[in-house]
Amino acid sequence: MDVKDLKVLIKMITETDITEFEMDNSDEKIVIRRGSKTEYVAMPSAPATFAMPQMTAAPVAAASSSQAGAVPQVSVELGETINSPIVGTFYRSPAPDAAPYVEVGQVVEKGQVLCIVEAMKLMNEIEAEFRCKIIKICKDNAQAVEYGDPLFAIEKL
Protein backbone atom coordinates (compact mmCIF):
# COMPACT_ATOMS: atom_id res chain seq x y z
CA MET A 1 0.00 0.00 0.00
CA ASP A 2 1.46 3.39 -0.86
CA VAL A 3 1.41 6.46 1.36
CA LYS A 4 -1.50 8.09 -0.44
CA ASP A 5 -3.76 5.08 0.02
CA LEU A 6 -2.69 4.80 3.63
CA LYS A 7 -3.58 8.43 4.26
CA VAL A 8 -7.01 7.91 2.74
CA LEU A 9 -7.51 4.84 4.88
CA ILE A 10 -6.55 6.64 8.09
CA LYS A 11 -8.83 9.55 7.24
CA MET A 12 -11.71 7.19 6.60
CA ILE A 13 -11.17 5.43 9.89
CA THR A 14 -10.79 8.60 11.96
CA GLU A 15 -14.10 9.88 10.58
CA THR A 16 -15.90 6.88 12.04
CA ASP A 17 -16.12 5.33 15.51
CA ILE A 18 -13.92 2.43 14.56
CA THR A 19 -11.15 1.97 17.14
CA GLU A 20 -9.35 -0.91 15.59
CA PHE A 21 -8.73 -1.79 11.98
CA GLU A 22 -6.80 -4.72 10.60
CA MET A 23 -5.96 -5.62 7.05
CA ASP A 24 -3.94 -8.56 5.88
CA ASN A 25 -2.79 -9.66 2.44
CA SER A 26 0.15 -11.57 1.03
CA ASP A 27 2.52 -8.56 1.07
CA GLU A 28 1.63 -6.64 4.18
CA LYS A 29 -0.42 -6.44 7.29
CA ILE A 30 -1.76 -3.11 8.49
CA VAL A 31 -3.14 -2.55 11.96
CA ILE A 32 -4.52 0.81 13.09
CA ARG A 33 -5.74 1.25 16.64
CA ARG A 34 -7.25 4.39 18.15
CA GLY A 35 -8.34 5.41 21.62
CA SER A 36 -6.56 5.41 24.95
CA LYS A 37 -4.02 2.76 24.04
CA THR A 38 -2.84 4.34 20.82
CA GLU A 39 -0.26 2.23 19.17
CA TYR A 40 0.50 0.79 15.88
CA VAL A 41 2.07 -2.46 14.97
CA ALA A 42 3.28 -3.40 11.56
CA MET A 43 4.32 -6.94 10.93
CA PRO A 44 5.56 -8.48 7.77
CA SER A 45 3.50 -11.47 6.83
CA ALA A 46 6.51 -12.94 5.06
CA PRO A 47 10.02 -13.14 6.57
CA ALA A 48 11.77 -9.80 6.01
CA THR A 49 15.11 -9.87 4.28
CA PHE A 50 15.64 -6.16 3.62
CA ALA A 51 16.02 -3.02 5.69
CA MET A 52 12.66 -1.83 6.95
CA PRO A 53 12.46 1.91 7.32
CA GLN A 54 9.70 3.41 9.40
CA MET A 55 7.47 6.06 8.00
CA THR A 56 4.98 8.18 9.85
CA ALA A 57 1.97 9.81 8.31
CA ALA A 58 2.20 12.90 10.49
CA PRO A 59 0.15 15.44 8.49
CA VAL A 60 -2.91 13.22 8.41
CA ALA A 61 -2.56 12.35 12.04
CA ALA A 62 -2.46 16.04 12.94
CA ALA A 63 -5.49 16.83 10.82
CA SER A 64 -7.50 14.04 12.37
CA SER A 65 -6.56 14.71 15.98
CA SER A 66 -9.17 17.42 16.52
CA GLN A 67 -11.89 15.02 15.49
CA ALA A 68 -10.83 11.88 17.14
CA GLY A 69 -8.93 13.15 20.16
CA ALA A 70 -6.43 10.37 19.75
CA VAL A 71 -3.67 10.46 17.19
CA PRO A 72 -3.24 7.30 15.18
CA GLN A 73 0.46 6.60 14.84
CA VAL A 74 1.20 4.81 11.70
CA SER A 75 4.15 3.19 10.12
CA VAL A 76 4.16 0.93 7.16
CA GLU A 77 6.11 -2.05 6.03
CA LEU A 78 8.12 -1.06 2.95
CA GLY A 79 9.20 -4.49 1.82
CA GLU A 80 12.10 -4.63 -0.63
CA THR A 81 14.35 -1.59 -0.94
CA ILE A 82 17.26 -0.39 -3.07
CA ASN A 83 19.98 0.89 -0.75
CA SER A 84 22.87 3.30 -1.20
CA PRO A 85 26.24 1.56 -1.72
CA ILE A 86 28.11 4.71 -0.63
CA VAL A 87 27.83 7.71 1.66
CA GLY A 88 26.97 10.73 -0.42
CA THR A 89 24.38 13.11 -1.78
CA PHE A 90 21.25 11.77 -3.40
CA TYR A 91 20.18 13.29 -6.73
CA ARG A 92 16.92 12.37 -8.43
CA SER A 93 17.86 13.91 -11.80
CA PRO A 94 21.03 14.26 -13.89
CA ALA A 95 20.85 18.07 -13.68
CA PRO A 96 18.91 20.55 -11.50
CA ASP A 97 16.64 21.55 -14.39
CA ALA A 98 16.23 18.03 -15.79
CA ALA A 99 13.33 15.67 -15.21
CA PRO A 100 13.81 13.08 -12.42
CA TYR A 101 15.05 9.66 -13.49
CA VAL A 102 12.01 7.98 -11.96
CA GLU A 103 8.70 8.78 -10.26
CA VAL A 104 6.60 6.83 -7.76
CA GLY A 105 4.46 4.24 -9.50
CA GLN A 106 6.79 3.95 -12.46
CA VAL A 107 7.86 0.54 -13.70
CA VAL A 108 11.59 0.43 -14.43
CA GLU A 109 13.54 -2.09 -16.46
CA LYS A 110 16.70 -3.89 -15.38
CA GLY A 111 19.70 -1.59 -15.86
CA GLN A 112 17.64 1.59 -15.88
CA VAL A 113 19.18 4.48 -13.92
CA LEU A 114 17.16 5.40 -10.81
CA CYS A 115 19.26 8.17 -9.26
CA ILE A 116 22.79 9.43 -8.68
CA VAL A 117 24.62 9.28 -5.38
CA GLU A 118 27.61 11.61 -5.43
CA ALA A 119 30.53 11.67 -3.06
CA MET A 120 33.68 13.70 -3.65
CA LYS A 121 32.78 14.22 -7.31
CA LEU A 122 32.47 10.51 -7.90
CA MET A 123 29.11 10.00 -9.53
CA ASN A 124 27.46 6.68 -8.83
CA GLU A 125 24.46 6.03 -11.02
CA ILE A 126 22.25 3.56 -9.18
CA GLU A 127 20.60 1.15 -11.57
CA ALA A 128 17.70 -1.22 -11.14
CA GLU A 129 19.12 -4.73 -10.80
CA PHE A 130 15.82 -6.21 -11.99
CA ARG A 131 12.50 -5.09 -13.40
CA CYS A 132 10.50 -3.45 -10.64
CA LYS A 133 7.91 -0.87 -9.68
CA ILE A 134 8.89 2.21 -7.63
CA ILE A 135 6.68 2.22 -4.52
CA LYS A 136 8.33 5.04 -2.65
CA ILE A 137 11.27 7.43 -3.02
CA CYS A 138 12.77 7.46 0.44
CA LYS A 139 15.02 10.52 0.18
CA ASP A 140 14.59 14.10 -0.97
CA ASN A 141 16.63 15.48 -3.84
CA ALA A 142 20.10 16.70 -2.73
CA GLN A 143 19.69 15.01 0.67
CA ALA A 144 22.68 13.36 2.34
CA VAL A 145 22.53 9.57 2.47
CA GLU A 146 24.46 7.10 4.55
CA TYR A 147 25.89 3.79 3.46
CA GLY A 148 23.05 1.25 3.31
CA ASP A 149 20.26 3.84 3.55
CA PRO A 150 17.15 2.81 1.60
CA LEU A 151 16.74 5.04 -1.48
CA PHE A 152 13.69 3.42 -3.03
CA ALA A 153 11.03 1.00 -1.86
CA ILE A 154 10.27 -1.24 -4.78
CA GLU A 155 8.12 -4.12 -5.82
CA LYS A 156 9.89 -6.78 -7.80
CA LEU A 157 8.07 -7.65 -11.01
Added chain:
Amino acid sequence: MHPKTHAILNLFHQREGFVSGEALSRELAVSRTAIWKHIKTLREAGYVIEAIPSRGYQLTATPDNLSAEEIERHLSSAIIGRRLICLAETTSTNSDAFRLAEQGAPEGAVVFADTQSGGKGRMGRRWVSPPGVNLYCSVILRPEIMPYEAPQLTFLSAVAVARAIELTTPIIPEIKWPNDVLVRGRKIAGLLNEMSAETDGTNFVILGMGINLNMAANQFPSDMRYPATSLCLELGRAVERVPFAATLLNELDRLYNEFQVYGFRPVREEWQQRCNAYGRELTVSDGDCEITRGAFEGIDDDGALLVRSRKGLERILSGDVRIL
Protein backbone atom coordinates in the same frame (compact mmCIF):
# COMPACT_ATOMS: atom_id res chain seq x y z
CA MET B 1 48.42 3.28 -37.75
CA HIS B 2 49.72 0.58 -40.08
CA PRO B 3 52.55 -1.43 -38.43
CA LYS B 4 54.97 -0.56 -41.26
CA THR B 5 54.12 3.13 -40.97
CA HIS B 6 54.74 2.81 -37.25
CA ALA B 7 58.06 1.06 -37.95
CA ILE B 8 59.19 3.91 -40.24
CA LEU B 9 58.33 6.38 -37.51
CA ASN B 10 60.39 4.36 -35.03
CA LEU B 11 63.37 4.35 -37.43
CA PHE B 12 63.16 8.12 -37.73
CA HIS B 13 63.13 8.44 -33.95
CA GLN B 14 66.07 6.03 -33.55
CA ARG B 15 68.30 7.70 -36.14
CA GLU B 16 69.36 11.27 -36.37
CA GLY B 17 69.34 12.98 -39.76
CA PHE B 18 68.44 11.49 -43.09
CA VAL B 19 67.47 7.90 -43.69
CA SER B 20 67.77 6.75 -47.29
CA GLY B 21 64.77 5.32 -49.09
CA GLU B 22 66.89 2.29 -49.85
CA ALA B 23 67.67 1.68 -46.16
CA LEU B 24 64.01 2.04 -45.22
CA SER B 25 63.01 -0.33 -47.99
CA ARG B 26 65.61 -2.89 -46.85
CA GLU B 27 64.84 -2.70 -43.13
CA LEU B 28 61.11 -2.98 -43.59
CA ALA B 29 61.32 -5.46 -46.45
CA VAL B 30 58.96 -3.47 -48.63
CA SER B 31 59.34 -1.72 -52.00
CA ARG B 32 60.47 1.91 -52.38
CA THR B 33 56.97 2.69 -53.68
CA ALA B 34 55.45 1.27 -50.47
CA ILE B 35 57.85 3.42 -48.41
CA TRP B 36 56.71 6.47 -50.34
CA LYS B 37 53.09 5.60 -49.56
CA HIS B 38 53.80 5.28 -45.82
CA ILE B 39 55.67 8.62 -45.88
CA LYS B 40 52.61 10.14 -47.53
CA THR B 41 50.38 8.72 -44.76
CA LEU B 42 52.67 10.19 -42.10
CA ARG B 43 52.65 13.59 -43.78
CA GLU B 44 48.87 13.50 -43.89
CA ALA B 45 48.89 12.83 -40.16
CA GLY B 46 50.85 16.04 -39.64
CA TYR B 47 54.45 14.77 -39.56
CA VAL B 48 56.81 17.04 -41.45
CA ILE B 49 59.17 14.85 -43.48
CA GLU B 50 61.81 16.37 -45.67
CA ALA B 51 62.82 14.43 -48.81
CA ILE B 52 66.08 15.06 -50.66
CA PRO B 53 66.67 12.76 -53.66
CA SER B 54 70.30 11.92 -52.94
CA ARG B 55 69.98 11.61 -49.15
CA GLY B 56 66.54 10.21 -48.39
CA TYR B 57 64.00 11.23 -45.77
CA GLN B 58 64.26 13.18 -42.53
CA LEU B 59 61.62 13.73 -39.89
CA THR B 60 61.78 17.43 -38.99
CA ALA B 61 58.60 17.94 -36.97
CA THR B 62 56.20 15.73 -35.09
CA PRO B 63 52.61 16.90 -34.86
CA ASP B 64 51.14 17.46 -31.41
CA ASN B 65 48.45 14.96 -32.27
CA LEU B 66 47.20 12.76 -29.50
CA SER B 67 48.04 9.45 -31.09
CA ALA B 68 48.64 6.23 -29.21
CA GLU B 69 52.05 5.87 -30.95
CA GLU B 70 53.29 9.27 -29.79
CA ILE B 71 51.96 9.01 -26.23
CA GLU B 72 53.40 5.52 -25.81
CA ARG B 73 56.89 6.78 -26.64
CA HIS B 74 56.81 8.86 -23.44
CA LEU B 75 55.09 6.32 -21.18
CA SER B 76 56.87 4.57 -18.33
CA SER B 77 53.77 3.39 -16.49
CA ALA B 78 52.99 -0.13 -15.31
CA ILE B 79 49.18 -0.08 -15.45
CA ILE B 80 47.78 3.28 -16.60
CA GLY B 81 47.95 3.63 -20.36
CA ARG B 82 48.43 -0.07 -21.03
CA ARG B 83 45.85 0.42 -23.72
CA LEU B 84 45.31 3.81 -25.39
CA ILE B 85 42.31 4.75 -27.46
CA CYS B 86 42.73 8.10 -29.22
CA LEU B 87 39.66 9.53 -30.90
CA ALA B 88 39.42 12.59 -33.14
CA GLU B 89 36.00 13.43 -31.82
CA THR B 90 33.49 12.01 -29.38
CA THR B 91 30.57 13.00 -27.20
CA SER B 92 32.27 12.31 -23.87
CA THR B 93 35.39 10.29 -23.10
CA ASN B 94 33.80 9.34 -19.76
CA SER B 95 30.83 7.79 -21.56
CA ASP B 96 33.17 5.97 -23.97
CA ALA B 97 35.33 4.65 -21.15
CA PHE B 98 32.25 3.58 -19.18
CA ARG B 99 30.93 1.63 -22.15
CA LEU B 100 34.33 0.04 -22.86
CA ALA B 101 34.64 -0.95 -19.19
CA GLU B 102 31.20 -2.56 -19.32
CA GLN B 103 32.42 -4.52 -22.33
CA GLY B 104 35.42 -5.75 -20.35
CA ALA B 105 38.20 -3.26 -21.21
CA PRO B 106 41.24 -3.86 -18.98
CA GLU B 107 42.31 -1.76 -16.03
CA GLY B 108 44.53 1.09 -17.15
CA ALA B 109 42.85 1.59 -20.53
CA VAL B 110 42.61 5.30 -21.37
CA VAL B 111 40.35 7.10 -23.83
CA PHE B 112 41.60 10.39 -25.29
CA ALA B 113 39.64 12.66 -27.60
CA ASP B 114 40.83 15.70 -29.51
CA THR B 115 37.42 17.28 -28.98
CA GLN B 116 34.20 16.44 -27.11
CA SER B 117 30.73 17.56 -28.12
CA GLY B 118 29.26 16.71 -24.70
CA GLY B 119 32.10 16.87 -22.17
CA LYS B 120 30.55 16.25 -18.76
CA GLY B 121 30.67 18.36 -15.62
CA ARG B 122 28.95 18.07 -12.25
CA MET B 123 25.16 18.33 -12.10
CA GLY B 124 24.68 18.01 -15.85
CA ARG B 125 27.08 20.89 -16.62
CA ARG B 126 29.23 20.88 -19.72
CA TRP B 127 33.00 20.87 -19.99
CA VAL B 128 33.93 23.08 -22.94
CA SER B 129 36.14 20.96 -25.19
CA PRO B 130 37.43 22.70 -28.33
CA PRO B 131 39.68 20.66 -30.69
CA GLY B 132 43.45 20.78 -31.02
CA VAL B 133 44.28 22.59 -27.81
CA ASN B 134 43.47 20.73 -24.60
CA LEU B 135 43.47 17.30 -23.04
CA TYR B 136 40.28 15.30 -22.47
CA CYS B 137 40.78 11.79 -21.21
CA SER B 138 39.18 9.07 -19.11
CA VAL B 139 40.99 6.26 -17.31
CA ILE B 140 39.46 2.88 -16.47
CA LEU B 141 40.38 1.50 -13.04
CA ARG B 142 39.31 -1.80 -11.52
CA PRO B 143 40.41 -1.48 -7.91
CA GLU B 144 39.58 -4.25 -5.46
CA ILE B 145 37.91 -1.95 -2.98
CA MET B 146 34.44 -1.51 -1.53
CA PRO B 147 32.23 1.07 -3.25
CA TYR B 148 32.33 3.36 -0.20
CA GLU B 149 36.13 3.59 -0.55
CA ALA B 150 35.99 4.57 -4.23
CA PRO B 151 35.55 8.35 -3.63
CA GLN B 152 39.15 8.32 -2.38
CA LEU B 153 40.26 7.85 -6.00
CA THR B 154 39.02 11.38 -6.75
CA PHE B 155 42.10 12.70 -4.95
CA LEU B 156 44.51 10.62 -7.04
CA SER B 157 43.68 12.31 -10.30
CA ALA B 158 43.76 15.78 -8.70
CA VAL B 159 47.27 15.16 -7.37
CA ALA B 160 48.37 13.58 -10.69
CA VAL B 161 47.24 16.66 -12.66
CA ALA B 162 49.01 19.00 -10.21
CA ARG B 163 52.21 16.95 -10.46
CA ALA B 164 52.05 16.86 -14.28
CA ILE B 165 51.72 20.67 -14.40
CA GLU B 166 54.73 21.06 -12.11
CA LEU B 167 56.82 18.57 -14.06
CA THR B 168 56.14 20.15 -17.46
CA THR B 169 55.94 23.87 -16.61
CA PRO B 170 57.25 26.32 -13.96
CA ILE B 171 53.67 26.77 -12.70
CA ILE B 172 52.73 25.72 -9.15
CA PRO B 173 49.00 24.89 -9.15
CA GLU B 174 46.65 24.68 -6.16
CA ILE B 175 43.92 22.14 -5.52
CA LYS B 176 40.42 23.01 -4.36
CA TRP B 177 38.21 20.38 -2.70
CA PRO B 178 37.64 17.84 -3.88
CA ASN B 179 39.56 17.92 -7.15
CA ASP B 180 39.53 21.23 -9.02
CA VAL B 181 42.99 22.33 -10.07
CA LEU B 182 43.56 26.08 -10.02
CA VAL B 183 46.26 28.47 -11.10
CA ARG B 184 46.15 31.91 -9.45
CA GLY B 185 42.61 31.09 -8.34
CA ARG B 186 41.45 30.24 -11.84
CA LYS B 187 40.28 26.79 -12.84
CA ILE B 188 42.66 24.98 -15.18
CA ALA B 189 41.37 21.41 -14.87
CA GLY B 190 38.07 19.77 -14.12
CA LEU B 191 37.85 16.18 -13.00
CA LEU B 192 34.72 14.08 -12.88
CA ASN B 193 34.58 10.44 -11.92
CA GLU B 194 31.99 7.75 -12.43
CA MET B 195 31.58 4.35 -10.89
CA SER B 196 29.84 1.08 -11.53
CA ALA B 197 29.28 -0.76 -8.30
CA GLU B 198 27.13 -3.25 -6.53
CA THR B 199 26.45 -3.32 -2.82
CA ASP B 200 29.39 -5.58 -2.05
CA GLY B 201 31.92 -4.69 -4.73
CA THR B 202 33.25 -2.16 -7.23
CA ASN B 203 33.07 -3.15 -10.89
CA PHE B 204 35.09 -0.23 -12.18
CA VAL B 205 35.78 3.46 -11.70
CA ILE B 206 36.26 5.99 -14.50
CA LEU B 207 38.54 8.94 -13.75
CA GLY B 208 37.66 11.72 -16.19
CA MET B 209 40.09 14.62 -16.67
CA GLY B 210 39.76 17.80 -18.68
CA ILE B 211 42.84 20.02 -18.63
CA ASN B 212 43.09 23.41 -20.32
CA LEU B 213 46.52 23.35 -21.92
CA ASN B 214 46.47 25.73 -24.88
CA MET B 215 42.98 27.17 -24.92
CA ALA B 216 42.92 30.83 -25.99
CA ALA B 217 41.04 33.51 -24.06
CA ASN B 218 38.35 33.80 -26.73
CA GLN B 219 37.64 30.05 -26.53
CA PHE B 220 36.22 30.29 -23.02
CA PRO B 221 32.46 30.78 -22.88
CA SER B 222 31.30 34.08 -21.39
CA ASP B 223 28.86 32.50 -18.91
CA MET B 224 31.29 30.42 -16.87
CA ARG B 225 30.59 29.76 -13.21
CA TYR B 226 34.24 30.14 -12.23
CA PRO B 227 37.11 32.15 -13.68
CA ALA B 228 39.18 29.81 -15.83
CA THR B 229 42.54 29.80 -17.51
CA SER B 230 44.90 27.58 -19.51
CA LEU B 231 48.58 26.76 -19.14
CA CYS B 232 49.23 28.65 -22.38
CA LEU B 233 47.52 31.79 -21.07
CA GLU B 234 49.57 31.59 -17.87
CA LEU B 235 52.89 30.87 -19.58
CA GLY B 236 52.55 32.93 -22.73
CA ARG B 237 53.56 29.91 -24.79
CA ALA B 238 51.96 26.67 -25.94
CA VAL B 239 52.43 23.40 -24.04
CA GLU B 240 52.99 20.21 -26.02
CA ARG B 241 50.03 17.91 -25.46
CA VAL B 242 51.72 14.55 -26.00
CA PRO B 243 54.46 14.84 -23.35
CA PHE B 244 51.93 16.35 -20.94
CA ALA B 245 49.51 13.48 -21.51
CA ALA B 246 52.23 10.89 -20.93
CA THR B 247 53.51 12.67 -17.79
CA LEU B 248 49.97 12.75 -16.43
CA LEU B 249 49.48 9.02 -16.99
CA ASN B 250 52.90 8.21 -15.52
CA GLU B 251 52.12 10.17 -12.35
CA LEU B 252 48.63 8.68 -12.04
CA ASP B 253 50.24 5.26 -12.38
CA ARG B 254 52.68 5.99 -9.51
CA LEU B 255 49.87 7.27 -7.30
CA TYR B 256 47.59 4.34 -8.09
CA ASN B 257 50.29 1.78 -7.32
CA GLU B 258 51.02 3.58 -4.06
CA PHE B 259 47.29 3.66 -3.25
CA GLN B 260 47.04 -0.08 -3.74
CA VAL B 261 49.99 -0.77 -1.45
CA TYR B 262 49.60 1.90 1.26
CA GLY B 263 45.96 2.96 0.93
CA PHE B 264 44.62 6.49 1.00
CA ARG B 265 47.00 8.07 3.53
CA PRO B 266 49.94 9.12 1.29
CA VAL B 267 47.62 10.61 -1.35
CA ARG B 268 45.64 12.39 1.32
CA GLU B 269 48.81 13.91 2.77
CA GLU B 270 50.04 15.18 -0.58
CA TRP B 271 46.58 16.50 -1.41
CA GLN B 272 46.45 18.43 1.85
CA GLN B 273 49.91 19.92 1.24
CA ARG B 274 48.90 21.04 -2.22
CA CYS B 275 45.51 22.34 -1.17
CA ASN B 276 47.04 25.30 0.64
CA ALA B 277 43.77 26.50 2.14
CA TYR B 278 44.05 25.63 5.83
CA GLY B 279 42.05 27.95 8.02
CA ARG B 280 40.80 29.93 5.04
CA GLU B 281 37.14 30.86 4.96
CA LEU B 282 35.06 29.10 2.36
CA THR B 283 31.48 28.54 1.34
CA VAL B 284 29.92 25.31 0.16
CA SER B 285 26.84 25.47 -2.04
CA ASP B 286 24.59 23.06 -3.84
CA GLY B 287 23.46 24.75 -7.01
CA ASP B 288 22.51 28.27 -5.90
CA CYS B 289 21.80 27.26 -2.32
CA GLU B 290 24.53 27.79 0.28
CA ILE B 291 24.96 24.71 2.48
CA THR B 292 27.50 26.08 4.91
CA ARG B 293 30.39 28.48 5.40
CA GLY B 294 33.34 28.35 7.72
CA ALA B 295 37.04 27.64 8.05
CA PHE B 296 38.65 24.86 6.05
CA GLU B 297 40.01 22.10 8.28
CA GLY B 298 41.27 19.59 5.75
CA ILE B 299 39.80 16.25 4.69
CA ASP B 300 39.06 13.14 6.71
CA ASP B 301 39.91 9.51 6.06
CA ASP B 302 37.15 9.22 3.46
CA GLY B 303 38.14 12.45 1.72
CA ALA B 304 35.13 14.36 3.06
CA LEU B 305 35.59 18.10 3.46
CA LEU B 306 35.83 19.32 7.06
CA VAL B 307 34.49 22.81 7.70
CA ARG B 308 34.44 24.58 11.08
CA SER B 309 31.19 26.52 10.93
CA ARG B 310 29.00 28.15 13.58
CA LYS B 311 27.27 24.78 13.97
CA GLY B 312 30.56 23.06 14.76
CA LEU B 313 32.72 20.79 12.63
CA GLU B 314 30.78 19.81 9.54
CA ARG B 315 31.53 16.98 7.17
CA ILE B 316 30.72 17.72 3.51
CA LEU B 317 30.45 15.04 0.84
CA SER B 318 29.47 17.07 -2.21
CA GLY B 319 29.00 20.64 -3.27
CA ASP B 320 30.68 23.61 -4.91
CA VAL B 321 33.41 25.15 -2.80
CA ARG B 322 34.42 28.79 -3.01
CA ILE B 323 37.39 30.09 -1.11
CA LEU B 324 36.59 33.58 0.17
